[in-house]
Amino acid sequence: MAVYTHLGAEDLARLMEHYDVGRLVSFKGIAEGVSNSNWLLETTQGRFILTMYERRIETADLPFFLGLLDHLSAGGCPVPRTIHDRDGAAWRMVDGKAVALIEFLPGLSPSAPTPGQARAVGSALAQIHLAARDFPQSRTSTLEPGDTLDILKQCGAAALGTIDPDLPPILETGEAIVHEWPRALPRSIIHSDLFPDNVLMLGDRVTGMIDFYFACTGSMAYDLAVTHAAWCFDGTGARCDRALGRALIEGYETLRPLGHDERAALPLLAEGACLRFIASRAQDWLDTPDDALVHRKDPMDFVRRLEFYRASGQSAFA
Numbered sequence: 554m555a556v557y558t559h560l561g562a563e564d565l566a567r568l569m570e571h572y573d574v575g576r577l578v579s580f581k582g583i584a585e586g587v588s589n590s591n592w593l594l595e596t597t598q599g600r601f602i603l604t605m606y607e608r609r610i611e612t613a614d615l616p617f618f619l620g621l622l623d624h625l626s627a628g629g630c631p632v633p634r635t636i637h638d639r640d641g642a643a644w645r646m647v648d649g650k651a652v653a654l655i656e657f658l659p660g661l662s663p664s665a666p667t668p669g670q671a672r673a674v675g676s677a678l679a680q681i682h683l684a685a686r687d688f689p690q691s692r693t694s695t696l697e698p699g700d701t702l703d704i705l706k707q708c709g710a711a712a713l714g715t716i717d718p719d720l721p722p723i724l725e726t727g728e729a730i731v732h733e734w735p736r737a738l739p740r741s742i743i744h745s746d747l748f749p750d751n752v753l754m755l756g757d758r759v760t761g762m763i764d765f766y767f768a769c770t771g772s773m774a775y776d777l778a779v780t781h782a783a784w785c786f787d788g789t790g791a792r793c794d795r796a797l798g799r800a801l802i803e804g805y806e807t808l809r810p811l812g813h814d815e816r817a818a819l820p821l822l823a824e825g826a827c828l829r830f831i832a833s834r835a836q837d838w839l840d841t842p843d844d845a846l847v848h849r850k851d852p853m854d855f856v857r858r859l860e861f862y863r864a865s866g867q868s869a870f871a
């Protein structure tokens with residue numbers, strides 16, 4: 554479910570009058586996504602996405618997120634640009650909530666990625682890392698391993714055990730990850746959540762990277778590790794497809810070869826990436842009532858991935 558707020562035809566038509574995008578012809582709410590409300594709008598000039606920011610996103614961060622989309626798009630990356638209103642503003646307020654109108658990009662999110670698609674995504678990720686280097690704004694990550702371990706500690710071992718009896722030991726593993734975490738790797742602006750459902754593709758071509766609402770200043774190799782964990786396993790995290798992993802990293806290195814320090818850190822970075830998704834999923838799981846119409850994502854899918862990275866070390870990326 555990803556339309557939390559009701560906006561009727563008249564509300565949307567009135568809103569569109571503030572933009573130079575023609576007249577509203579049709580619209581529909583988009584079911585995918587969990588954080589924001591999204592509508593697909595069709596006007597006499599084309600298609601657009603309207604996003605209303607509902608959860609987790611601070612209005613104070615919008616200049617960073619929306620400015621980043623415009624910067625990357627202007628730099629030739631497959632990222633939607635924002636449509637500014639007639640006063641030049643990238644977002645407006647509707648009923649006390651911020652909304653932004655965003656370019657619609659064609660494409661489908663792959664549910665069973667191929668090595669060709671993984672290679673293209675690796676290369677697109679490197680492209681945004683390079684293009685973001687001269688983006689003048691920065692944003693501190695709120696999901697470093699220390700932060701995510703704190704989230705798990707706040708959940709508490711007892712509550713984690715109600716999700717799965719094998720979950721509480723993650724608290725101890727998390728301490729080890731925080732202790733060993735590398736702090737001096739090359740940085741840029743990173744996406745931090747480049748799962749297949751945040752990439753639009755036509756065949757082997759990336760047509761869109763979306764949902765930059767976890768983007769922040771961070772280690773580029775960490776972003777590659779997040780993308781490895783997100784793309785290269787079956788749904789439950791029980792099996793890693795090493796061919797996909799190889800293709801992803803090869804694709805990345807066509808534009809930005811990894812340094813020795815980055816390559817050496819990949820297993821630990823991937824463990825940190827898993828810790829981050831275990832924490833947010835566990836928190837959401839415990840915060841979501843049993844009868845809510847939301848599909849809860851299972852933190853154990855990333856516990857299995859973490860165990861794989863811990864057991865395999867460098868060979869996971871060979």
Ligand SMILES: Nc1ncnc2c1ncn2[C@@H]1O[C@H](COP(=O)(O)OP(=O)(O)O)[C@@H](O)[C@H]1O
Nearest residue numbers: 583585586587588589602633656657658763764
């Ligand atoms: N620029 C875009 N072009 C085409 N479709 C988009 C665009 N932005 C979002 N979408 C569609 O909306 C869905 C939800 O968007 P997303 O930003 O991932 O929401 P959430 O932040 O709630 O996860 C996506 O899965 C995609 O289908």
Ligand SMILES: N[C@@H](CCOP(=O)(O)O)C(=O)O
Nearest residue numbers: 586587588746748830834850
């Ligand atoms: N990719 C994360 C969930 C983040 O939610 P999103 O809908 O904003 O992409 C996960 O799989 O846990």
